[in-house]
Amino acid sequence: MFKKIVKLSIVTIFIASANLYALAPLDMLEDGKRAFDLSNWKECREILQRFMETWPEHEKYNEALYFYTIASAKTIDSRTETYRTALGNELKDAIASLSLDLPDMDASEAKAALKIAEKETKPELWDDLVKLPPVELKHYLSRGWYPEPSETPFETLNWAKIRLSNDSDIDSETKSSIALIKLKALWKLMLSPLVVANSQEKLEKSGCLPLDKAFKDTLQVAFKNGNPFQKRETAILGYHFDYFKTNNFLSNKKVNSSWLRYLKSRGISLEDAWSPK
Numbered sequence: 001m002f003k004k005i006v007k008l009s010i011v012t013i014f015i016a017s018a019n020l021y022a023l024a025p026l027d028m029l030e031d032g033k034r035a036f037d038l039s040n041w042k043e044c045r046e047i048l049q050r051f052m053e054t055w056p057e058h059e060k061y062n063e064a065l066y067f068y069t070i071a072s073a074k075t076i077d078s079r080t081e082t083y084r085t086a087l088g089n090e091l092k093d094a095i096a097s098l099s100l101d102l103p104d105m106d107a108s109e110a111k112a113a114l115k116i117a118e119k120e121t122k123p124e125l126w127d128d129l130v131k132l133p134p135v136e137l138k139h140y141l142s143r144g145w146y147p148e149p150s151e152t153p154f155e156t157l158n159w160a161k162i163r164l165s166n167d168s169d170i171d172s173e174t175k176s177s178i179a180l181i182k183l184k185a186l187w188k189l190m191l192s193p194l195v196v197a198n199s200q201e202k203l204e205k206s207g208c209l210p211l212d213k214a215f216k217d218t219l220q221v222a223f224k225n226g227n228p229f230q231k232r233e234t235a236i237l238g239y240h241f242d243y244f245k246t247n248n249f250l251s252n253k254k255v256n257s258s259w260l261r262y263l264k265s266r267g268i269s270l271e272d273a274w275s276p277k
Helices: 002-037 041-054 061-074 076-101 108-117 134-142 153-165 172-190 193-197 200-205 211-225 228-246 258-265
Strands: none
Touching (some): 002 041, 041 061, 061 076, 108 134, 153 172, 153 200, 172 193, 172 211, 172 228, 211 228, 228 258
């Protein structure tokens, strides 16, 4: 009799355990879906992630994955910001440690990269880049962390004049970056003859008259100081300048341009040589 009771107890426990195992994943799934319905995306994602990790073979796995995927999409910005902050803190700690252990080490580039990473949006004004130390400026320009030259051509030209007038403080690649930015502003102006005709005083102030000479001189600065990628960008700008100086928009006459010869000699795909913005 005693043995029968023990056996029955074991069977009962086993059945109860099986029922609990069956109910637990479904309860968790329902909790995740409930959080989803309440737009608690973070909670939903966490619950369903646990569900999928715990029961990867469950018949409701794909249903959980569906809600998990949407919740993940809804939380991508906050999760990215959390990860970004964690990386920034990690870099801060590393810089602080290196400053103590290797006091003579130049950590300026790492500090500049961290400073940029902590900013949420690009600078809206060129004035924000006027007083940047050269090493920080290099990081800003290499990351495209500056106002759009084609949208602010006159402000761009004034900024470039200031930075290039102190070219002894900047390295060659930064000098080329500044010149390329200036070229894009000049290009926008050359495509806007009405603006140019009514802005002679502004152009004279920025040292960009005559306009074609300013463009050609700036091409030389950008090319002379540039790395291979910068030289490519300069050559494309130079060829477009030569082409439209000779042709109108509807002609297709070949143009004898040293910039085109450079591009061909480097085997650069001309199918990707789009006109600058």
